[in-house]
Amino acid sequence: MPKADDLRCKALNELLLYYLRERIGAQNIALKHLVITDLHQWYLFDAATWEKPVAQNKALVKRFQDFETGRLAGRQTDFFYKEVAAPFFDALDDELPVVYFTLDNYSKILRNADRKDDAPLIALHKLLSPQHLLKLPFANDSNSLDRVFYAELLHLIGLEEVKKKGKWLIGRKPPERRDRASLLEAAITQLDSLDKLERVERLHTYGDTRDEQFFHVALELCITWVNRVLFLKLLEAQVVTYHGGSKAHTFLHSGRVRNYDDLNSLFFQVLARKPQERSTGMAERFGNVPYLNSSLFEPTELEHRTLFISNLADEQPLPLHKATVLKDDRLKRLSGTLPALDYLFRFLDAYDFTSEGGEEVQEENKRLINASVLGLIFEKINGYKDGSFFTPGFITMYMCREALRPAVLRRFNAA
Known part of the structure; x- marks a missing residue:
């Protein structure tokens, strides 16, 4: 040597x-x-x-x-x-x-x-x-969609991507592959059994047929619920980071949130209320969860007229995605079923939701999911009817630079 x-x-x-x-x-x-x-x-x-x-x-x-x-x-x-x-x-x-x-x-x-x-x-x-x-390019484009996370999240909701006329569109799974425990199907079941569609204003805007109306109303509810849960996961990651990585400050797991009733309480009796306004029970269980003055944790008009997440049936088993990120102690991919809410929490916990760029060694090998990635996912889900196209970050940067630099120079030269 x-x-x-x-x-x-x-x-x-x-x-x-x-x-x-x-x-x-x-x-x-x-x-x-x-x-x-x-x-x-x-x-x-x-x-x-x-x-x-x-x-x-x-x-x-x-x-x-x-x-x-x-x-x-x-x-x-x-x-x-x-x-x-x-x-x-x-x-x-x-x-x-x-x-x-x-x-x-x-x-x-x-x-x-x-x-x-x-x-x-x-x-x-x-x-x-x-x-x-190997001098490989860095996958650091802020508009990069994590396909693995995206595919399993769609499965949990009860959706899938299909290609139609050259576009990838999001839709309800076909009848033979629908899972009763997915958020979408559980919501449709309750909308139907409680006869809630008739209470929706301008119902015709949700579709021409009964099936279309069930789908679009249920999906709007699901997007609201999942949006809240993902926001909470980002919040939890920041709280844990603030307290030096202490897992004692996690709150989005089945030990704290046992069912959809608990999740509904977390939305409206914890996040939407200042600590001194919370009930004794909520304060004891979620004392480390901060108050958020955000409209995200206010009931929507559609929820008032139809369902809250607490209306969904608990403990229904949901089959794991065929390419699930969940693994056992021997790092073998899990199979079978899990209660739907527990599956959602374990799925989210398999990822790292902390902000990127931290100069510290991560003891657990978790894929990073940041706010930018989540924004892309929800843009894509919200654009489920027409498909979505994301402009690469370097193109966005170029467009902004070419537009702003001449304008700034003109202002300075004119001064």
Whole structure:
């Protein structure tokens, strides 16, 4: 292995031969990084820094080609290392930038349970990430839709995406695949059994047929309910972060919210009321939940005329999505059924709803779902009739820059 203060060794000579065989022999112009390692010590070279001093060195390339075709005195790799590679590195005037680290420096951090000293692991993780080693693009467009989350959320609601006339539209599942416990079907059942459609104002705007009216009224209710739940999940994540990651401050789980009645109480007897205005029972169960002065937690006109989420039947089993994110202790995907509300909470808990960009190590491997992603999902669901198209973030940025920069310059020049 090389030494930190002197890289010249057999491993570096081997790396040169392998590089030339790939870059010159195979004409591979897509090399990303060159690595020397014994799994403890690591030396990383950016392949681009080898292009000029190595791949474009005509004398070295000719020597390499002569060696490969047997025109030199030796054919063994040791001959190449001694007679070609070593003299090349000895005479090299150009710098070959290298990143060096040893895992021994991180051993103590990796083995202890103290998260306060984990910060150095972030740089190491980024260095060894596919995005860095393979120079992959970062999936950081604010308009990126998490398809895995989106598909399972649709399943929980009772919806699916279908392609019609070149557009992906959201609709009710066909009769043979409908789940009675999904939010949509549970709402339709109650709308029908309680004869609530007749109380809806301008019912004709919800569709021409009875089935269409049931679907559109129920979906509007479901969107309201799920919107509240997702907002609460974002709020819960912020509360937990504020209290140093303490799980004692979580509140959106089956231990606290046991049924749809409890969820309805959380909406209107907790979030919509100041702490001093809450009942004793609600204050004891949800004392760590802040008051939100938001119209989101005020009953809608449609709820007043039809259903609240507390009207839905509890404990109905809902089949798990075929590609559910839920896994058992052995990381095997779960199958079977779960009570619908418990399924919803466990599904949401499988994701990280904290704000992105935090410089700390996440102990649990959870996909990040932020407010931007949730906004996209609800735009897509709300546009279920016509389909949706999201403008990529870089295009939005370009449009804003091209519109605002000239306007600002004109104002400054006119001043």
